[in-house]
Amino acid sequence: MDQFLALRVFARVVEAGTFTRAADSLGMPKSTVTKLLQSLEAHLRVKLLNRSTRRVTVTADGAAYYERTARLLTELEEIDASLSNAQASPKGRLRIDVGASVAVQIVVPHLCDFHQRYPDIQIDLGVGDRVVDLVAENVDCVVRAGVIADESLVARRIGQLDFITCAAPAYVARHGLPAHPAELEDNHCVVAYFSAGTGRFYPFDFTRGAEKLEVDGRYTVAVNDSNTYLAAGLNGLGIIQVPRFMVDAHLARGEMLQLLQDWTCSSLPVYVVYPPNRHLSAKLRVFVDWMAEVFAQYG
Numbered sequence: 001m002d003q004f005l006a007l008r009v010f011a012r013v014v015e016a017g018t019f020t021r022a023a024d025s026l027g028m029p030k031s032t033v034t035k036l037l038q039s040l041e042a043h044l045r046v047k048l049l050n051r052s053t054r055r056v057t058v059t060a061d062g063a064a065y066y067e068r069t070a071r072l073l074t075e076l077e078e079i080d081a082s083l084s085n086a087q088a089s090p091k092g093r094l095r096i097d098v099g100a101s102v103a104v105q106i107v108v109p110h111l112c113d114f115h116q117r118y119p120d121i122q123i124d125l126g127v128g129d130r131v132v133d134l135v136a137e138n139v140d141c142v143v144r145a146g147v148i149a150d151e152s153l154v155a156r157r158i159g160q161l162d163f164i165t166c167a168a169p170a171y172v173a174r175h176g177l178p179a180h181p182a183e184l185e186d187n188h189c190v191v192a193y194f195s196a197g198t199g200r201f202y203p204f205d206f207t208r209g210a211e212k213l214e215v216d217g218r219y220t221v222a223v224n225d226s227n228t229y230l231a232a233g234l235n236g237l238g239i240i241q242v243p244r245f246m247v248d249a250h251l252a253r254g255e256m257l258q259l260l261q262d263w264t265c266s267s268l269p270v271y272v273v274y275p276p277n278r279h280l281s282a283k284l285r286v287f288v289d290w291m292a293e294v295f296a297q298y299g
Contacts, residue, residue, distance in 0.1 A: 006040040007069050009033050010048060014058055014066050019051075070138050090282040091120035097142040101226035101246050103127040107143070110294050117290070121283050129225055131197035134275050140284055141274035143291060145243075148271055155271040156288055159295030161243040163265035165204065166256045170236035178259060181206040181215050184239060190217030191238040196224040204241045206263040241265055245298050270295055 009026065013033065016022040023030040041048050048062035058066060077092050098107050103125065111123070126132070132142050134153065148155045171189075178188050184204060194201045201222070203214040221237050223229050230247070233240035234255060250256040272288045 002036075003040070003043070006036045006043075007073060009036045010040055011066060011070050011073055013037065013049065013056055014062070017055055019056060067136070067138065074138075089120060090118055090286050092283045093122040093124065094141075094283055094287055095124045095126070095137075095139045096287070097126040097128070097132045097139050099129050099144065099226055100127055101230065101243070102143055102145075104227060105245060106294060106298065107291075114287070114290050118283070118286055121287070123287075129196045131195075134273070140281070141272050141288065143270065143272055145268040145270045148273055150273075152276070153273050154276050155273045156292070157269050157271050158288070158292040159270045159298060160267045161245070161270055161298075162267050163241055164244050164247065165206075165239060165241045165259045165263070165265060166233065166247055166251070167239045167259055168234055168236040168255065169257055171233075171238065172257055172259075174236070178239070181213050181260060181263060184215045184217040186218070188218070189238040190219050191229055191232040191240045192217065192219040192222035193226075193229050194222055194224050204239075205266050206260065207266070208263045243268075 009022065009028075012026055013019060013022040016025060019030050019033050019037075023033045026033070037049065044065070046061045046065070047059050048065060050057045050059060074092075104127075107125070114123075115121075126139065132139055134140075134142065143158075145161050175188055178184060181204065184190055190204065192201055201216065203216050206213045206215065217239070219238060221232055223232060226242075226246070229240060230242060232238065233242070233247075234250065239259060247256050251258060272291055274284060274288075
């Protein structure tokens with residue numbers, strides 16, 4: 001048995017979910033895939049996969065084995081790439097996780113440019129506002145705004161997000177314009193945002209000269225997803241405080257109105273964050289550089 005080939009096949013079956021799709025992506029007969037997996041299980045004396053007529057699922061032992069071998073395969077791929085002029089033509093698979101609004105409005109609209117530059121890099125794009133365990137989930141990097149709490153990770157600042165306070169015309173027609181941030185707690189209604197990971201609510205923040213305020217606001221709906229947050233604001237459910245890039249087009253079309261313009265909101269730094277053991281990857285390096293270039297357009 002070619003154990004290295006068996007490891008590659010096992011990882012691909014786990015990722016593809018079926019023997020057929022794995023075989024197609026690897027360019028080998030399904031019977032070869034099946035035989036290699038059977039040989040690997042016999043070698044380990046452990047059942048790695050549960051087979052059904054439609055799908056393959058991973059056993060507990062298989063999940064543990066996949067987690068460790070996937071990292072090993074990635075490292076071997078990077079070693080090979082470093083010895084084959086990968087700087088000129090990086091290749092391989094990148095697992096990226098990005099917040100929902102950044103994915104939809106910044107990353108995806110520019111991905112064609114990335115793939116034109118680096119056609120041999122495959123991107124698995126995870127989208128959501130939850131906290132990701134990069135090591136446990138075998139993610140190469142995440143793009144996140146705000147303070148990076150885990151000091152064991154490498155964080156490269158690539159830009160910043162400027163926030164504004166706004167509401168839909170329908171909301172303003174019903175409730176009027178707030179004259180001071182304090183009115184958000186009494187006479188007005190906000191859309192509240194809470195962390196998908198911790199459940200913590202984020203206050204609105206305002207600065208005018210030396211005066212700084214944090215306002216929780218009275219709300220009737222709270223959400224934990226950035227795109228849903230914007231949708232709630234657009235539908236008149238309350239005042240929102242969002243990164244400017246999310247609402248620029250809506251402001252230009254009159255679908256949102258900027259409020260409390262004599263007050264400013266704090267900006268948030270944006271980072272690409274990755275485990276320290278991946279800092280030499282050519283494919284990751286070019287992605288991080290590209291993301292910095294893209295975010296420079298939104299600073």
